[in-house]
Amino acid sequence: MIPTSRAWALRAGLRRTTPKPRCHTLDLSHEVRCGTTKTVKRWYASPKPVGQKAPESVTTIPGPNWLWLEPIYEPFRAYGRVQRRRPYMTQFISSLVIYLVGDFVAQSIGSPAPVENVEGEEEGERGWVQAWAEDRDWARTGRALLIGGAAAVPGYRWFLWLSNSFNYSSKTLSLATKVAVNQLTFTPLFNSYFFGMQSLLSGMTIPETIERIKNTVPVSWINSCKLWPAVTAFMFAFVPIEYRSIFGGVIAIGWQTYLSLLNQRAAAKAELEHTPEDTKTRAVRRCEEDGETVEEKCAA
Template sequence: MTELNGLQTLLGMYQKLLRNHPIPTKSLTSAIIAGLGSNLSQLLSGSPLSMESLRAFVIFGGLVTGPVTHYFYTLLDKLIPGPGLLKYLLRLLTDRLIFSPGFLVLTLYCLSRLHRESHSKAVENLESRYWTCLVGNWKIWTLPQIINIGLVPVQYRVLFGNMVALVWNMYLAKTKK
């Protein structure tokens, strides 16, 4: 019972932070989960832990993923408001066919740069990995996004996405090799 009380207390603190400081809260959780995904990928593959990879994923999660996805989900519901199957499908298709491909470009390029690769190397990396990662994105993210956009309240969508991103960041770190 003590674990349940501790979890409820933690959830209450998270909800309060989310109400009072949504972007820093989402940024911090994104940073932590991105770093965890990078480290888990390295551990599961038997690679030594790389502080550079941890740093890159934490910075990207905190400075890009948290704020960008916060604004994306908020804007998505404002651009396509209301209930109904058609509106839901439009929001889902906007995510899967417009936001995700563009955000993947940003992700691959920024992670390369945060791994201290040159601009030309980052572009080369983007070109060589983009289609494989986009297909991986559609495979890994589509079902969770059906749930996220359809059922999860907007204030919790970044957190829900962070949970899926734990697996996604492991995939990205793995395909980096």
């Protein structure tokens, strides 16, 4: 009997070897069994972890910064939010505050009206609040509030229209045109409105009001050319639209003070021109006793 191949191999001392399986590179399990695994770079692999940088406040000693300005910035941010939600009401209230402060400053700078003391009452007995309240011309303050409140929304609409107009390719030309248009149209019209309303609300007649406008508007317009062109140019160039009114309002406090003083000087001059000769002589004599000329205190 012929032995089989397996029996013959056992007798011959040979060991049958099992053939290795074919390795396919697409099957990772075969690569592991075959011992042919290689490290392959995968493009979708996550990057190596890196250490995060510590915050600057931890690595450095706190020093001077701009955090101390935060209480100043917050009211302006709140004003900008209110301005965007209710622009007309915000402008109306802002105008009232500006004219109120301007009138108070103008009355504080100008010579207060003399207050006659009651017999047996000394001036030192009044408190400072009572003295301040009694020395104010509240009718003049009311006129200022009425004039400012009526001009709030039209003034806002004017500057809003001006910011959306005359926008050329050249920023310098656009800015110069805006400043020129504002100075040549809005400033004389507003000054005429201010002095005319002051005169009418004071009880003056139409001819007297026209005379007041002729005596005050040219002087105020010339003086405005020294201030408002630069303010308007800076406002349109650097100030956002929601903050332009508050920026101009801060400058307008000083300007309204000047207009109020100019109006009072014109009123005093007109009153001196229409007083009888004997009263005028006493007023001149009183001014000379104070060491000042008529032009400095009475006529001015």
